[in-house]
Amino acid sequence: MKVTKLASTCDIKDCPTIYATDRGTLLVQGETPSDHGLRVPAHETLVEIPMELIRKAVADGLI
Template identity: 75%
Template structure:
């Protein structure tokens, strides 16, 4: 899979980030919340990212 960084909240590696793939999908890097109270299938996870990251990606027409 080829991954391309779209937008991030900072320039270092451990910040919320959106990536595009050559599979026409998005990858999301963010914190894994533990207090959500949802029941997820074993093969799925939640990732929490700031709304500003999504707004910035839209503003810059990245997604």
């Protein structure tokens, strides 16, 4: 899978980031919350990202 960085909230590696793939999907890097109280299937996960990241990606015309 080819991955391309679209938007991030900082310039270092360990920050919330949105990536595009050559599969026509997005990958999201963020914190893994544990206090959500939701039931999530074993093959899925939740990732928490700041709204600022979505706003930046939209403003930059990336998504």
